[in-house]
Amino acid sequence: MTTPPTTSAVAPRSARRQPPPAVLVLEDGRIFRGRAFGATGKTFGEAVFSTGMTGYQETLTDPSYHRQVVVMTAPHVGNTGVNDEDPESARIWVAGYVVRDPARVPSNWRSRRTLDEELTAQGVVGISGVDTRALTRHLRERGAMRVGIFSDHAMPDEGTMLAEVRQSAEMAGADLAAEVATKEPYVVPALGADGAPLPAGTARFKVAAVDLGIKGMTPHRMAERGIEVHVLPATASAEDVFAVEPDGVFFSNGPGDPATADGPVAVMQAVLERGIPLFGICFGNQILGRALGFGTFKLKYGHRGINQPVQDRTTGKVEVTAHNHGFAVDAPLDKVSDTPYGRAEVTHVCLNDQVVEGLRLLDRPAFSVQYHPEAAAGPHDAAYLFDRFTSLMNTAQMEDQRA
Incomplete structure (x- = not known):
């Protein structure tokens, strides 16, 4: 004791x-x-x-x-x-x-x-x-x-x-992800039902996570769902991502202006071309927006805290969520948009100011949210999004087996 x-x-x-x-x-x-x-x-x-x-x-x-x-x-x-x-x-x-x-x-x-x-x-x-x-x-x-x-x-x-x-330097135009991301790849092992790490290669799924400023709780939330997470530097290339042979690809949160993140945008576009299940959080949501052809803009004072109301427009449910972002995606709220990768729609919106809080593709397995479902230090309303990512990988895996 x-x-x-x-x-x-x-x-x-x-x-x-x-x-x-x-x-x-x-x-x-x-x-x-x-x-x-x-x-x-x-x-x-x-x-x-x-x-x-x-x-x-x-x-x-x-x-x-x-x-x-x-x-x-x-x-x-x-x-x-x-x-x-x-x-x-x-x-x-x-x-x-x-x-x-x-x-x-x-x-x-x-x-x-x-x-x-x-x-x-x-x-x-x-x-x-x-x-x-x-x-x-x-x-x-x-x-x-x-x-x-x-x-x-x-x-x-x-x-x-x-x-x-x-x-002093301004935040607009700042390219900061590589300054905070890991310099070398590392692996977060999947966890078994007893909470113990599973041996390498025995996980249910394998995910390549591009670290743009990843929080430690994020790969842990995936590991809890039987996912082995290979965390890669912000400078990782598409070849680095594909070398993992992932069942899914994740793009993390991070600092700076998404308008400067041309490298991660190109990597995400390569992932979208292959149709690998994709999930992005925060900066990853802005990267998906750019990859689909939408713009980004700086908010007046941003969203930061653990008490922001967001509506999941796919279910109508309102969630209390954790935020930390000063930039947002400029995408139409009330129509389906045509993109180089098929149709896209806004799935989540902040109820305080109608800022885009989530995107998804309707013709490929890709989605993202602007807030933090890993919920450290809470709340836990949005934890289901990790299950949604797992479901996308499961569906893709079953389709591959049938093929």
Whole structure:
């Protein structure tokens, strides 16, 4: 039986060392002041907000947040600390972190260290004590924009900080997938009914997964369904994908502007030509949109959090879903479109703003969704999509056997 770690008593406020001052500077000149949270120094990125009330550890380690400064709308962050089981990748990817009221002492039996300690250890510059409600409203009205966080006892003047922010890179036009993806292929084995890994070659299906910023829970969800997942780098060619001899091909989530992803689009088109069952999530949905001939565009402030309502138009069911995207597919909602690979339709739509949240081909086994059905840290309404992918592979396998 695991003994929960003990926590020491909280020192009186007068006895605790105050973190150094910190300043958050938006590219339109709006300034917020607070205290350093995590590492001190300076950082730059795109300011975005996440509406999830939990799951901050999964958010921090999601590669899709690369080069983004995340503002947490929940006022109290860090109360469950940081554990070694919930990360979605091997490191924190956010460029910076903004919270209102950080927990001083974590209270959870799985906690191994504080959030502040983890941010500091990984060199992530953050700021606390900020009116995150006012900051979020500002971003909703003005849109996501570049931002800088500066923290130390000696900082440049406001004009210098603003100039540095305006000189930093923008998200539009950014090609980032290869920066966060695996450099070498690896295999996630299928799991048996007892949860133990199955021997290589004995899985029900084999999937080639193109890593554009994949979250660790995604191949795990497939492994739970008896799928052996071969994870390939973002730079993988069509030949690399076909060398796996896959029963299905998966394109993952990831950061950056899908308009720059010409390589993955070409690979997906080669997969569509062969008619191999295909599934895409988030960035993978945008790649499918481009492969079919649709455009993509940048949303004003994006969808981020674990409470976004999406309707599956094929069933009429409304799901509460997890999102992290700042770009979307420009496809017609109310008609079937002709593409080089047959007819395509929009299958899912966000009920907040009517943004395309899913696509499927009617004449080939291919579909995608813009949100995250792997559901880390929840909700689990959309887990059926992995079963839908499995069903496509099963149908294709039976057709091959009959042929």
